[in-house]
Amino acid sequence: MRYYQVGEEGASRLVLETDGDVYDLTAANSSVEAFGDLARAASIADTDIDEIASRLTDSAPTLSAETATDSLQTPVHADEVWAAGVTYHISEKARQEESTKPEMYLDVYEADRPEVFLKATPNRLVGPDDAVGIRNDSEWDVPEPELGVVLYKGDIVGYTVGNDMSSRSIEGENPLYLPQAKVYDRCCSIGPCVRSASSLDDPHDLEMWMTIQRDGETMYEDTTSTGEMVRTVHELVDCYTDHNAVPDLSVLLTGTALVPDEGFTLRDDDVVDIGIEDIGRLSNDVTTV
Incomplete structure (x- = not known):
């Protein structure tokens, strides 16, 4: 599973690419705006980040494949x-x-x-x-x-x-x-x-x-x-x-x-x-x- 940060400043969102499909995870849950949010949720739930992301895909809208490579931002906001x-x-x-x-x-x-x-x-x-x-x-x-x-x-x-x-x-x-x-x-x-x-x-x-x-x-x-x-x-x-x-x-x-x-x-x-x-x-x- 690949996680991308896309969009413009102030309108950034986290998307997931897996098996050729692209999902807007932020649209599924507004609390997941960046990879760090996903990692934090997985840590709290004591599970894997892919497991949290998989749950979100049930309600996440799909995007075109080009979206995952358009308006790319730094994928992880590392301290x-x-x-x-x-x-x-x-x-x-x-x-x-x-x-x-x-x-x-x-x-x-x-x-x-x-x-x-x-x-x-x-x-x-x-x-x-x-x-x-x-x-x-x-x-x-x-x-x-x-x-x-x-x-x-x-x-x-x-x-x-x-x-x-x-x-x-x-x-x-x-x-x-x-x-x-x-x-x-x-x-x-x-x-x-x-x-x-x-x-x-x-x-x-x-x-x-x-x-x-x-x-x-x-x-x-x-x-x-x-x-x-x-x-x-x-x-x-x-x-x-x-x-x-x-x-x-x-x-x-x-x-x-x-x-x-x-x-x-x-x-x-x-x-x-x-x-x-x-x-x-x-x-x-x-x-x-």
């Missing part, structure tokens, strides 16, 4: 987005190449404790078809496609597609500059939907791909699998939630294996498309902030 790094061999290699202290990334790759850091707050987060940002004071900027884990009160309730924008030039100067390289205006995008955890067989066996277009020309195209992760989703979630004041609704990005070659940097008006099997495709253009 915080966190991210994990150096979770794939290729990301460990890439971080070593960009850094003045490459041994630090090798140590993280081989360590028991993963790298987990705060990525974005709601005012820094964008959704599908909105522009992600590159810093005006950065010379080397790349997107990082990642599987996103949606959590409610620390429990995994769904998955989404994430773009963890990164200034490699700033981080490469000194690892202590990581917050500036990672956390800024429009530094992160998630979407286009939330795929419920109970309807996804295995988050560790999904094809993931990314393309970057510039003036209609493909500048980058590659694929990988979440099976290449050296850490499990649950391991990363445990590290994020342990000893931490986790908000009710949050997203944890799980790292990347797709990084453009050294020498490539994003420019204004580039278009980044990220897809993850059985979840969806997230598309954003690029702007300088």
Whole structure:
């Protein structure tokens, strides 16, 4: 089951796509205006979000299939987005190449404790078809496609597609500059939907791909699998939630294996498309902030 947030500001609604049918859940119950409302109801009822949604479909009007992809908004209003790094061999290699202290990334790759850091707050987060940002004071900027884990009160309730924008030039100067390289205006995008955890067989066996277009020309195209992760989703979630004041609704990005070659940097008006099997495709253009 896939959950989308659609409509304009002030008239947003939550819709469900399942088995080719699209249902307006907000029309069935005005209290369910967003994915967080559904997660809260499921938590109170001590059941699964798909079970709550299935009950609503009995009275929910159906919509055209195009509605689920029209006027898309950020699919989950997460209070915080966190991210994990150096979770794939290729990301460990890439971080070593960009850094003045490459041994630090090798140590993280081989360590028991993963790298987990705060990525974005709601005012820094964008959704599908909105522009992600590159810093005006950065010379080397790349997107990082990642599987996103949606959590409610620390429990995994769904998955989404994430773009963890990164200034490699700033981080490469000194690892202590990581917050500036990672956390800024429009530094992160998630979407286009939330795929419920109970309807996804295995988050560790999904094809993931990314393309970057510039003036209609493909500048980058590659694929990988979440099976290449050296850490499990649950391991990363445990590290994020342990000893931490986790908000009710949050997203944890799980790292990347797709990084453009050294020498490539994003420019204004580039278009980044990220897809993850059985979840969806997230598309954003690029702007300088």
